[in-house]
Amino acid sequence: MKITKTYATLALTSTLFFAGQLQADQITGTMGVTAVIGDGCQVDNVSTGGGSNDFGTLDFGTLSSLTAYIDAQGGGAAGAGFQFTCTSGLPYQIGLDTGLYASGGDRRMSDGSNFIPYELYQDSARSVPWGEIGSADQLTSSGTGSQQTHVVYGRIPPTTTPPAGTYNDTVQVTVTW
Numbered sequence: 785m786k787i788t789k790t791y792a793t794l795a796l797t798s799t800l801f802f803a804g805q806l807q808a809d810q811i812t813g814t815m816g817v818t819a820v821i822g823d824g825c826q827v828d829n830v831s832t833g834g835g836s837n838d839f840g841t842l843d844f845g846t847l848s849s850l851t852a853y854i855d856a857q858g859g860g861a862a863g864a865g866f867q868f869t870c871t872s873g874l875p876y877q878i879g880l881d882t883g884l885y886a887s888g889g890d891r892r893m894s895d896g897s898n899f900i901p902y903e904l905y906q907d908s909a910r911s912v913p914w915g916e917i918g919s920a921d922q923l924t925s926s927g928t929g930s931q932q933t934h935v936v937y938g939r940i941p942p943t944t945t946p947p948a949g950t951y952n953d954t955v956q957v958t959v960t961w
Contacts, residue, residue: 825870825961828931839866839957842904842938847945850900854940855910865935868959870927876961877924878934879917880904883953895949904955905937917958927961 827837842858859866870876885894892899906912906923914936915921923934 821871823871823874823961825868825874825876825927825959827959828867828869837957842936844902844938844940850940850943850945852942856938857908857935858938859934859936865933866957867931867933868927869929869931870961872927872929874927874961875924876927876959877917877922878914879919879922879958879960880914880936881916881956881958883955885953891953891955893951893953895946895951898946898949898951900940900946900951901943902938902940902953905939906934908935908937910937910939917960 827839840858840860840863842856843863844854844856847854857863857865866878868876882889883891883893885892885899887899891902891904893902894900903910904914906914913921914923925932925934
């Protein structure tokens with residue numbers, strides 16, 4: 785009997801000794817942390833639906849005469865311009881085509897049978913035309929890693945006022961990087 789008692793005491797002592805060791809020890813090691821930044825751009829303020837992006841509207845408003853310059857600005861969800869966030873240092877281009885009713889490279893809005901000429905610009909002074917990708921008039925910039933805004937400035941030149949109606953056009957916006 786004495787041997788059994790000694791064995792039981794030994795087993796209990798052994799268990800307490802190892803349990804104390806586990807609480808005082810530690811294990812260390814390393815863990816890698818990684819991220820890959822790829823070149824790219826994100827458009828921040830457009831509507832997307834049905835696999836298509838809506839880059840907003842440039843609205844000249846309700847007009848009764850076109851005998852003077854009519855200016856407007858727009859683009860983006862609230863007409864405040866396109867907002868892009870591109871990888872820092874990444875060159876990108878934005879092109880605007882001549883629209884559905886262009887004639888000889890001149891943009892025009894139509895009511896179905898009549899036309900109003902207009903032009904799109906990159907700057908508020910309306911001195912830098914905005915053209916298609918691949919043209920000398922495409923907008924060219926580089927990403928900063930922060931949001932950048934590009935407003936579309938429109939102008940209707942003085943012209944003969946056409947009949948009353950709703951005039952519109954659709955311009956294709958293309959962004960490349």
